[in-house]
Amino acid sequence: METQSLVTIIPWTFIAQILNLFIQLYLIKRFLFKPINEVLEKRRQLADKEIREAREAQEKADSLKQQYENNLSSAHAEAAQIVSEAQKEAETKAEEMLRQAENTATSIKAKAEADIAQERKKAINAAKDEIGGLAMDIASKVVEKEIREEDHRKLIDEFIDKVGEAS
Amino acid sequence: MNLEVNGARIFARIHTGIPVLGDFLISETLVVSWLVMLIITGLCIFLTKNLKVENISKRQAIAEMLVEAANNLVRNNTGGNKFDKLIPFVSALFATSIISNLISLVGLRSPTADLSTEAAWAVVVFIMITGTKIKASGVGGYLKGFTTPIPVMTPFNILSELATPVSMACRHFGNILSGIVINGLIYESLALASAALFGMFSSFLAKIPILDVGIPAILSFYFDWFTGVMQAFIFTMLTIMYIANAAEE
Numbered sequence: 476m477e478t479q480s481l482v483t484i485i486p487w488t489f490i491a492q493i494l495n496l497f498i499q500l501y502l503i504k505r506f507l508f509k510p511i512n513e514v515l516e517k518r519r520q521l522a523d524k525e526i527r528e529a530r531e532a533q534e535k536a537d538s539l540k541q542q543y544e545n546n547l548s549s550a551h552a553e554a555a556q557i558v559s560e561a562q563k564e565a566e567t568k569a570e571e572m573l574r575q576a577e578n579t580a581t582s583i584k585a586k587a588e589a590d591i592a593q594e595r596k597k598a599i600n601a602a603k604d605e606i607g608g609l610a611m612d613i614a615s616k617v618v619e620k621e622i623r624e625e626d627h628r629k630l631i632d633e634f635i636d637k638v639g640e641a642s
Numbered sequence: 643m644n645l646e647v648n649g650a651r652i653f654a655r656i657h658t659g660i661p662v663l664g665d666f667l668i669s670e671t672l673v674v675s676w677l678v679m680l681i682i683t684g685l686c687i688f689l690t691k692n693l694k695v696e697n698i699s700k701r702q703a704i705a706e707m708l709v710e711a712a713n714n715l716v717r718n719n720t721g722g723n724k725f726d727k728l729i730p731f732v733s734a735l736f737a738t739s740i741i742s743n744l745i746s747l748v749g750l751r752s753p754t755a756d757l758s759t760e761a762a763w764a765v766v767v768f769i770m771i772t773g774t775k776i777k778a779s780g781v782g783g784y785l786k787g788f789t790t791p792i793p794v795m796t797p798f799n800i801l802s803e804l805a806t807p808v809s810m811a812c813r814h815f816g817n818i819l820s821g822i823v824i825n826g827l828i829y830e831s832l833a834l835a836s837a838a839l840f841g842m843f844s845s846f847l848a849k850i851p852i853l854d855v856g857i858p859a860i861l862s863f864y865f866d867w868f869t870g871v872m873q874a875f876i877f878t879m880l881t882i883m884y885i886a887n888a889a890e891e
Contacts, residue, residue: 479649479669481819484758486663491672492753492762499679500734506686508730511709514693514702521695 606638607631645830647823650756671756678741678753712736719879720886728885731770735763736878743818743870747862752818754873760815764807767881771806774888810880817873821865828858 479485610631650670657665689705698706712733716725739754746752753759776784788799833851841848 477652477655479652479667479756481647481649482757482815483649484761485667485669485756487658487666488669488671488756488758489762489765490663491666492675492759493766495675495679496734496738496763496766499682499738500731502679502683503686503734503737504730506683507690507705508709508733510690510693511705514695515706515709517695 603632603635606635610634645826647826650751669756670751671753671759674745674750675738675742675753675759677750678738678745681741681745682737708733715878716882719882720889724889725882725886728882732878732882735767735881736874739763739814739874739877740871743874744866746818746822746870747866752822752870754814754818755822757811757815760811760877761807763814763877764811767810767884768807770881771884771888774885778889806884810877814873814877817869821869824865825858825862828861829854832857 607628611627652667652669653673654668655665656668686705689701689708691701692699693702712729713726716729716732717723720728742752742754742759746755772784775787779787788796788803790799829851832853836851836853837848840850840852
């Protein structure tokens, strides 16, 4: 078979090889670089998006946390206030109840004392009458003479009072 | 020993009748070139099948790695993203060169063992270098660049400018051709050696080149693999460097 010489430049081969190189350039661009670069770009965008979303979520979580913390601290303060108010109220109520009880006790005591005094007076009076009647009976028996009660009442009373004072 | 190293075979000759260009030769160079292009394109299509954004396949990982490697090579050597448009060209050049060089391993004749191929690439690169220079400093600036540092240097500057594509083409071609020549020599000499060695025992064994089994494979590791990859890399690196330098002037 015919061969070309070992070291030579064949014009048409030269031209064809230039064209081949550019065809290869197009093919490699079309079938390797274009699809791969598209995928790489897509992946880059995806990664960017994910990072952005993560950052947003983080910010949101932070703000929520802040809010919860605020709520919690305000709730704590409120609870403390409520407790202290309740304590104060209970104290005042207890004091009032105590005072009321004291008042009641005092009034009951006073009334009881008054009752006792009255009863005593009554009893003394009754005793006085009894003693007066008895004295009269005794005296009339002694003097054999009826002493008119009305006439001698004053006398008897004086006597009894003296007895009372003496006793 | 009689070793003959021939140029590429010619399968068909199309008569064009154009005076300077001559006949269009469907030579081994062109046929194998088309095969190389088919291999590269097929590989690209295969690697970029079913592309996904997440949970990628091994194939896609390789394709992405290749693209990233090309991006990094150009960006690291030009220092920035200024020459990103150059990446597919550089990749095409490198891929064509390396596959052309290595296709000799399957017994085909490398398209790069024909000076026409390297000359074509070198001329394209030369035009790109010149274009970049003119773009960077204008036509006047480009022409004025030849008279630096002193006007006497002009012929030498023109020579050195023209030497760029010639040296690039001849470096690549020479390395591949020398690989072919040396491989031919090794095969022939080992056949002779085994004929002499085993001819002592029987005339039948002398006809089988036993020493040609294995030993040339080791040498081929340097002359085909190493040289092939190295020359493709050098050609590509020089292209990047020259164009990057051209833009700086």
